[in-house]
Amino acid sequence: MKIFKSKSDFKDYISSEKNKGKTIGFVPTMGALHKGHLSLVERAIKKNDLTVVSIFVNPTQFDNKEDLDKYPKTFEKDVELLESIDCDVLFAPSVSEIYDDNVVSETFDFDGLEHQMEGKFRDGHFDGVGTIVKALFEIVEPNTAYFGKKDFQQLQIIKKLVQKLNLPVKIKGMPIFREKDGLAMSSRNTRLTEEHRKAAPFIHKTLKKARKKIGTKNVIEITEWVRKQFKKHPLLELEYFIIADEKTLQTATEFESKKRYRAFIAVFAGEIRLIDNVRFKNN
Numbered sequence: 001m002k003i004f005k006s007k008s009d010f011k012d013y014i015s016s017e018k019n020k021g022k023t024i025g026f027v028p029t030m031g032a033l034h035k036g037h038l039s040l041v042e043r044a045i046k047k048n049d050l051t052v053v054s055i056f057v058n059p060t061q062f063d064n065k066e067d068l069d070k071y072p073k074t075f076e077k078d079v080e081l082l083e084s085i086d087c088d089v090l091f092a093p094s095v096s097e098i099y100d101d102n103v104v105s106e107t108f109d110f111d112g113l114e115h116q117m118e119g120k121f122r123d124g125h126f127d128g129v130g131t132i133v134k135a136l137f138e139i140v141e142p143n144t145a146y147f148g149k150k151d152f153q154q155l156q157i158i159k160k161l162v163q164k165l166n167l168p169v170k171i172k173g174m175p176i177f178r179e180k181d182g183l184a185m186s187s188r189n190t191r192l193t194e195e196h197r198k199a200a201p202f203i204h205k206t207l208k209k210a211r212k213k214i215g216t217k218n219v220i221e222i223t224e225w226v227r228k229q230f231k232k233h234p235l236l237e238l239e240y241f242i243i244a245d246e247k248t249l250q251t252a253t254e255f256e257s258k259k260r261y262r263a264f265i266a267v268f269a270g271e272i273r274l275i276d277n278v279r280f281k282n283n
Contacts, residue, residue: 262280
């Protein structure tokens with residue numbers, strides 16, 4: 001596996017590979033890799049001539065500096081994992097390589113997608129996401145980029161970014177990768193205390209039970225039921241539970257035929273914030 005930290009060296013290499021007619025698959029990450037990340041990389045390897053993974057903890061998408069400072073960094077282990085599945089290229093730039101001396105976000109209009117859910121609770125988050133994804137796409141120039149559906153709102157926003165800026169890259173959303181007990185895999189899971197790690201699968205279990213209530217309960221009743229479940233839980237604190245239209249991410253007030261819905265949740269397990277989502281089939 002080739003490792004680049006210099007933007008200019010990386011671009012020279014990628015340019016030469018593209019001139020050979022190779023297709024580029026790209027998986028952007030913030031490191032602390034787990035099996036969910038690796039499933040994206042394996043998909044990219046299968047579908048492309050050359051697979052690039054980036055590791056970059058992007059400061060402009062964190063609204064909480066403490067969260068940025070504590071974000072897990074496991075670079076040597078990440079390299080070993082990527083080499084174990086025969087990844088071709090790792091791009092791991094410094095903050096100064098990406099932002100020079102101006103560590104600020106661009107401002108984006110994602111047609112309102114950015115104001116829903118995560119956007120309401122994480123000020124400026126999606127401007128930071130848009131800034132780094134746009135920058136990485138310009139550097140890597142991939143044919144296809146792969147993202148997990150755990151960050152479903154982010155996935156929709158990146159699709160909107162590509163559409164609005166007319167970027168020549170296909171965006172592929174891949175299924176959520178879960179632990180055996182149902183917890184959605186996340187780099188932040190490594191920061192959970194043993195007690196909170198045992199409690200965390202309650203999140204996905206509650207989402208699955210809520211989904212089964214479609215047909216007998218309406219949106220408001222399901223939402224209230226979820227809130228009550230977390231009020232009774234001694235270790236997990238619900239930040240939000242929202243049933244939303246998959247396309248617009250607008251909060252649903254009722255189930256309408258011919259629309260696709262998804263339930264989104266954010267929960268604090270102590271200091272660690274966990275998110276998850278499931279498709280709600282509206283029959």
